[in-house]
Amino acid sequence: MVDKEGLPEEGKIWYNGVFVDWKEAKVHVLAHGLHYGSGVFEGIRCYATDKGSFIFRLNEHVDRMYRSAELYKLEIPYPKAEFKTAIKETVRINGLDACYIRPIAFYGYHHLGVNPEGCPVDCAIAAWRWGTYLGEEALENGIRCTFSSWRRIDPTTLPVTAKATGHYLNSLLAVLDAKERGFDEAILLDTNGHVAEGPGENIFAVKNATLYTPAAESSILPGITRDSVIELAQDIGYEVIEQPITKEELLTADEAFFTGTAAEVSPIREIDNATIGEGKRGEVTGVIQKKFFDVVNAKEAGYMGWLEPVRV
Ligand SMILES: Cc1ncc(COP(=O)(O)O)c(C=O)c1O
Structure with missing residues (x-):
């Protein structure tokens, strides 16, 4: 990715329903998703225009995320409407106009059997300024x-x-x-x-x-x-x-x-x-x-x- 300079270290990340400081949005090293790649995510862009800031095709991105989750029997514990509101709130609370938005849902910390049953589903939404990907x-x-x-x-x-x-x-x-x-x-x-x-x-x-x-x-x-x-x-x-x-x-x-x-x-x-x-x-x-x-x-x-x- 283009972000060789690294991600920003300031701002708020929506993590399991609440906003936490960027540096506090942490995952346990034994989280299921870390070991088995058992998570789903989206990459969404928000554009700054002379009519205000707009998220491009938010509904379709959230629909795809929930469909991806279903394919892995991962139940995102929020109704879609609530998740969309949280995405918009993440952009607002960080004072961003043009940005990249990264929502993720993954099996969290509980056990490390491959069968994820019983593991919690953790969700997060981050947003940051990001220019063109390929330059x-x-x-x-x-x-x-x-x-x-x-x-x-x-x-x-x-x-x-x-x-x-x-x-x-x-x-x-x-x-x-x-x-x-x-x-x-x-x-x-x-x-x-x-x-x-x-x-x-x-x-x-x-x-x-x-x-x-x-x-x-x-x-x-x-x-x-x-x-x-x-x-x-x-x-x-x-x-x-x-x-x-x-x-x-x-x-x-x-x-x-x-x-x-x-x-x-x-x-x-x-x-x-x-x-x-x-x-x-x-x-x-x-x-x-x-x-x-x-x-x-x-x-x-x-x-x-x-x-x-x-x-x-
Ligand atoms: C493997 C792969 N193919 C295609 C795309 C393009 O999809 P979209 O236009 O929804 O970003 C992406 C990016 O999300 C991707 O990761």
Whole structure:
């Protein structure tokens, strides 16, 4: 992640229903979630606009978190509405406008049997200022990627649509490998050899002004940015086709880009040293990126329903 400088050390974190000082939001070393990756989380962005601060698609993020929890039989002990209120309150209490929000729910301290039954479900929400994930320059000029030798986790072994903490070991290996080999980011193939996604991003290819992306039922996390971009692209008038993409198709695409809460809409300019399109942000990517930033910055009246005001 970009946060090499580290996380802030001041502010309040919502922890099991109450706000505690940042440094006091601690976990026991024998917590179940720490040992077995048994937790679910979300990454959400809040944007500062000239109409106020808005959380992008809060409902969809909270829905996905509760769905992820259900897949791991983890019962979040708060109704969704209360959790959403706590998320907004976390932004407010920390005096933040533009920020990244990280809610998490995990099996806590009680026993260390793999079966989590009996362990409490601990929940926390933190928020802090966070700029672009892959760098400002990446949004404009694109990034250099590599096909990872690690395949994306498979739906036959894990519920890949869950945003679960343990799943991110797969992403971690892909990122480490890409960085070690001098690339900005990895692209993971699925176990059938089709293009799946990035370690924290969904992927799109553009050919003859049509967008292609792996289907939501494939080995991907169904991203909320992905869903938004599909709708925005169709709204602009582009055709979007959800189907398997081969390595070859991606390498010969006119354009390619990543989507994600952290990465937003990031052009891909090279894969394994092969230039994609003209080696810079493509025309279609540019149009979609602009539309996306207009929407999150509250400049598109038709999409205000995706923006949850932090202060009413
Ligand atoms: C593995 C993975 N794929 C895709 C995404 C993009 O999802 P979203 O657009 O909801 O942030 C993320 C980020 O959450 C992710 O971690």
